[in-house]
Amino acid sequence: MDTTVYSDADIYGQKLTSAEFARIQLFIHDNCGIKLPVTKKSMVEGRLRKRLKTLGIGSYTEYLSLVFESSDTAGEDEKLRLIDAITTNKTDFFREPNHFVYLTEKLLPLLTADGAGTKRCLNVWSSACSTGEEPYTLAMVLAEFFGIDGNFRVYASDINCTVLERAVSGIYRMEKIAAVPAAFKMKYLMRSKTDRTLARIRPELREKVSFGRLNLMDDVYRLPVQMDVSFCRNVIIYFDTETQQNIINRICAATAPGGYVFLGHSESVHGMQIAARPVAPTILKRI
Numbered sequence: 001m002d003t004t005v006y007s008d009a010d011i012y013g014q015k016l017t018s019a020e021f022a023r024i025q026l027f028i029h030d031n032c033g034i035k036l037p038v039t040k041k042s043m044v045e046g047r048l049r050k051r052l053k054t055l056g057i058g059s060y061t062e063y064l065s066l067v068f069e070s071s072d073t074a075g076e077d078e079k080l081r082l083i084d085a086i087t088t089n090k091t092d093f094f095r096e097p098n099h100f101v102y103l104t105e106k107l108l109p110l111l112t113a114d115g116a117g118t119k120r121c122l123n124v125w126s127s128a129c130s131t132g133e134e135p136y137t138l139a140m141v142l143a144e145f146f147g148i149d150g151n152f153r154v155y156a157s158d159i160n161c162t163v164l165e166r167a168v169s170g171i172y173r174m175e176k177i178a179a180v181p182a183a184f185k186m187k188y189l190m191r192s193k194t195d196r197t198l199a200r201i202r203p204e205l206r207e208k209v210s211f212g213r214l215n216l217m218d219d220v221y222r223l224p225v226q227m228d229v230s231f232c233r234n235v236i237i238y239f240d241t242e243t244q245q246n247i248i249n250r251i252c253a254a255t256a257p258g259g260y261v262f263l264g265h266s267e268s269v270h271g272m273q274i275a276a277r278p279v280a281p282t283i284l285k286r287i
C-alpha cells in the first residue's frame with residue numbers, strides 16, 4: 001500500500017494542463033450543466049487539491065486517471081466527489097427574506113383555500129437545497145402558518161452528496177443561525193449541551209423535511225408528488241440560457257398548475273418560453 005503523504009507544497013506547485021482543465025469543463029457541463037470559464041481554473045485547482053490530499057494522490061494527472069480511466073466503482077464514486085468539489089454551495093437561513101414574507105402573506109392564504117395544509121398535504125420543494133438552510137427555513141415558515149402538526153411537507157434535493165449529508169444532520173454552527181429570528185430559534189432549534197458552538201434543528205421539524213439527490217439536468221424529475229411551491233434559487237445562474245429554460249420548464253412540470261416557482265434575486269426568465277408567468281419579481285405562477 002502506498003503510504004506517501006503529500007504536503008500542500010508538493011501539490012501547490014502543480015497546475016492542471018489546458019487539456020486536463022478542458023476535460024473537467026466538459027464533464028461538469030455535461031453532467032451538472034455548470035459552465036466553467038477559464039477564469040475558474042485556479043478555483044478548480046484549489047478545490048481539487050483538497051481531494052488529492054485526502055486521497056494521498058500526488059498529481060492532477062493521476063487524479064484524473066482515477067476519475068476517468070478506472071473501470072471500477074472507485075472511478076464512479078470519485079466522479080460524484082468531483083461534482084461535490086466543483087459546485088458552489090453558499091446559502092443561508094432566510095436568504096432573500098422577502099420571498100418568505102411573500103409566501104406567508106400572499107401565497108399561503110391563496111393556496112390554503114382548497115384545504116392545502118389542512119385537508120390535504122401542502123407540498124413545497126427546495127430543488128437546490130445545499131446544506132439545508134433553505135428547506136429548514138421553509139419548514140419553519142410553514143410550521144408558523146399551520147402549526148408544527150400542520151399537513152405540509154418539504155422536499156429538498158441537490159446534486160451534491162456531501163452537502164446533502166450535512167443537510168440531513170440538521171446541525172449548524174451558531175454563527176450560521178444568526179439570521180433565524182429569535183422566536184423561531186427558541187421553537188425550532190436546540191443548542192448542543194456538549195459543544196456550545198453548535199445548534200441542531202429540532203426533530204419534529206426535521207421530520208417534516210425529506211432529502212434526496214436530484215440532478216436538475218435529468219430529463220425527468222422523479223418526485224413523489226406535484227409541488228404547490230418550488231424553490232429553484234441561486235442555481236440556474238451557473239447554466240447557459242438554453243439549459244436555464246429547460247430546467248425552468250421541468251420545474252414547472254413538477255409544480256401543480258396554479259402553483260408557484262421562486263427564483264434567486266439575480267435570476268431572470270426574461271425572453272424565455274416557459275409554462276409560468278411572473279406575479280412578483282423572481283416569483284412565477286405555473287400556468
Ligand SMILES: C[S@@+](CC[C@H](N)C(=O)[O-])C[C@H]1O[C@@H](n2cnc3c(N)ncnc32)[C@H](O)[C@@H]1O
Pocket residue numbers: 031032033034087088089090091092095127128129130131134157158159160163214215216217232233234235264
Ligand atoms: C449557491 S447554492 C444555492 C442554495 C440555495 N438554493 C440558496 O439559494 O441559498 C447552489 C446549489 O445548487 C446545487 N447544484 C448545482 N448544479 C446542480 C444540478 N445540476 N442539479 C441540482 N443541484 C445543483 C449545488 O450543489 C449547490 O448546493
